[in-house]
Amino acid sequence: MTALLSVAGLTIRDGARELVHDVSFDVAPGARIGLIGESGSGKSLTALAVTGLLPPGLTATGSAVLDGSARDTAADPAARGVVQDSVEHGLAGDPAAHGTAGDPAAHGLVGGIAARGTTEDPAGRGGAAVDMVVAPERQRIRARGGVAAVVFQEPLTALDPLMRVGKQIAEPLRRWRRLRGAALDAAVAAALDEVRLPADAARSFPHELSGGQRQRVAIAMALACRPRLLIADEPTTALDVTVQAEILDLLDGLVRDRGMALLFITHDLPVAARIADHLLVLRDGRVVESGPAASVIGSPSHEYTRTLVAGARRFDAALDLAAPPAIPLSAGEDGTPAVGSGPAPRSAASDGAPAAGSDPTPPSATSDGTPAAGSDPAPRSGAGDRTTAAGSGPTPRSAASDGTPAAGSDPAPPSAASNGTPAAGPGRAGAGPLTSAGDEIRKSSDGNAHD
Numbered sequence: 125m126t127a128l129l130s131v132a133g134l135t136i137r138d139g140a141r142e143l144v145h146d147v148s149f150d151v152a153p154g155a156r157i158g159l160i161g162e163s164g165s166g167k168s169l170t171a172l173a174v175t176g177l178l179p180p181g182l183t184a185t186g187s188a189v190l191d192g193s194a195r196d197t198a199a200d201p202a203a204r205g206v207v208q209d210s211v212e213h214g215l216a217g218d219p220a221a222h223g224t225a226g227d228p229a230a231h232g233l234v235g236g237i238a239a240r241g242t243t244e245d246p247a248g249r250g251g252a253a254v255d256m257v258v259a260p261e262r263q264r265i266r267a268r269g270g271v272a273a274v275v276f277q278e279p280l281t282a283l284d285p286l287m288r289v290g291k292q293i294a295e296p297l298r299r300w301r302r303l304r305g306a307a308l309d310a311a312v313a314a315a316l317d318e319v320r321l322p323a324d325a326a327r328s329f330p331h332e333l334s335g336g337q338r339q340r341v342a343i344a345m346a347l348a349c350r351p352r353l354l355i356a357d358e359p360t361t362a363l364d365v366t367v368q369a370e371i372l373d374l375l376d377g378l379v380r381d382r383g384m385a386l387l388f389i390t391h392d393l394p395v396a397a398r399i400a401d402h403l404l405v406l407r408d409g410r411v412v413e414s415g416p417a418a419s420v421i422g423s424p425s426h427e428y429t430r431t432l433v434a435g436a437r438r439f440d441a442a443l444d445l446a447a448p449p450a451i452p453l454s455a456g457e458d459g460t461p462a463v464g465s466g467p468a469p470r471s472a473a474s475d476g477a478p479a480a481g482s483d484p485t486p487p488s489a490t491s492d493g494t495p496a497a498g499s500d501p502a503p504r505s506g507a508g509d510r511t512t513a514a515g516s517g518p519t520p521r522s523a524a525s526d527g528t529p530a531a532g533s534d535p536a537p538p539s540a541a542s543n544g545t546p547a548a549g550p551g552r553a554g555a556g557p558l559t560s561a562g563d564e565i566r567k568s569s570d571g572n573a574h575d
């Protein structure tokens with residue numbers, strides 16, 4: 125199967141200084157790859173290089189081929205020759221355009237999608253493979269629009285502060301899918317609905333939305349281009365922990381429903397374990413370990429990965445210690461139901477998005493578009509070896525040589541709190557339904573090695 129993204133020997137330099145060294149991996153259609161590593165390990169630069177958005181001053185060698193040739197031409201306008209062209213607004217999510225790209229202080233750089241606006245590809249070459257390292261900018265722009273879209277950590281700077289979000293979502297739909305009038309309005313409403321925002325959120329300005337709502341808008345904009353690969357660079361890091369979990373759930377569902385491939389960048393192992401099938405562990409600009417998430421987590425072979433896994437286990441163990449005593453689930457003597465015995469009421473999402481099935485909650489703007497009284501403008505600051513991604517064939521990787529649990533594993537079983545409720549990690553969105561890889565973090569903490 126042809127890879128959607130094939131990265132080979134990617135090396136990124138700042139003058140003579142090597143920031144990313146000889147990184148290689150493939151992302152097959154539908155694969156979910158987690159790129160994990162500590163701050164400064166080169167995750168964001170890798171994402172920027174593969175989307176052709178490296179900041180000025182940095183150079184890349186090697187290749188990063190985005191291949192749109194396998195696109196579904198019936199569903200994909202780009203494959204019919206209508207492709208994205210350029211960043212339209214000064215504030216569109218192109219880090220290079222802001223001069224903030226690569227600035228470690230900016231972390232996620234700027235949020236949103238990598239490119240907006242559309243044009244026609246007169247030659248109808250939207251489906252061609254493009255090496256994002258060496259291709260001319262015009263070709264890279266096409267590939268960004270037609271094949272891959274990016275969601276960054278901070279959505280606010282991706283959004284034009286003076287434009288209602290509906291108009292911002294409409295832009296790629298209008299230009300890219302050539303929708304107009306009622307069809308365009310309906311598509312905007314559908315895009316908002318897909319990210320669980322009510323239709324009248326379209327009339328809000330970005331500052332009238334919460335951070336989670338803004339990230340939903342950025343996701344809607346990214347998906348409007350119908351990309352086959354979504355690159356998400358720490359998309360939940362700037363959000364509080366409950367909102368993180370909701371955005372992760374949303375991304376998880378959208379990627380599944382659309383059959384997209386996902387390159388998910390995070391420093392948070394449980395988050396990566398939850399959303400990715402295959403992990404690449406990056407340290408000091410090098411891939412030190414890669415393989416199916418379950419085996420990387422269950423039997424990490426590199427000392428650095430073992431440290432990451434041990435750290436995640438310690439979080440769970442700490443929560444076990446802090447868990448409240450068990451509360452009996454039986455009814456009280458007076459017949460009142462015991463705490464926790466009833467079904468949890470459905471509530472709106474903590475970022476203000478309505479719970480599935482609930483009535484849409486009006487956003488903070490009134491129907492005429494003016495900010496609602498009391499609406500609170502949210503204060504925001506702004507291995508050298510080739511890896512085959514999940515979905516493109518099994519990657520052999522070694523288990524710990526003697527089969528013993530990883531160094532630093534805690535003896536305490538962290539799999540559930542003492543009252544039987546599932547453990548949840550502080551400061552992370554790993555709570556909730558985990559992939560089997562995520563479960564490995566918990567299971568392997570009982571001292572059993574897993575493969």
Ligand SMILES: Nc1ncnc2c1ncn2[C@@H]1O[C@H](COP(=O)(O)OP(=O)(O)OP(=O)(O)O)[C@@H](O)[C@H]1O
Pocket residue numbers: 138143161162163164165166167168169170179181182225226227228231232391
């Ligand atoms: N524009 C730039 N010029 C020079 N060095 C840069 C530039 N951008 C990033 N770097 C350096 O490259 C290295 C990798 O940075 P990168 O932003 O990719 O790390 P990261 O793993 O994404 O970290 P974080 O999780 O903190 O975003 C760091 O040492 C960083 O200081």
